[in-house]
Amino acid sequence: MTPIEIIIQTTQDIASNPSDAEAYKRRAITLCQMRQYDEAMKDLDTLIDTLHSDDAEVYQLRGTLRMDRDDKIGALNDMRKALDLNPKL
DSSP, X not given: OOHHHHHHHXXXXXXXXXXXXXXXXXXXXXXXXTTOHHHHHHHHHIIXXXXXXXXXXXXXXXXXXXXXXXXXXXXXXXXXXXXXXXXXX
């Protein structure tokens, strides 16, 4: 699948099931790959703040985006949470 096809599919999946954490995660990763960081951050925030994800990779990705935005405290908090969830990261 192309990145655009993934975005279309995951958006449809989310419309059908707004609590589909895997669709949000897949779309966020694809958006990052497409350098659409603001949109990716929205999906990551939804995963963490609304769907209460305990996926270390989600926290790690959001931490990376926060660091790129010069939000060092937010990045550090997300990276710590990622390591708490998965010390092997």
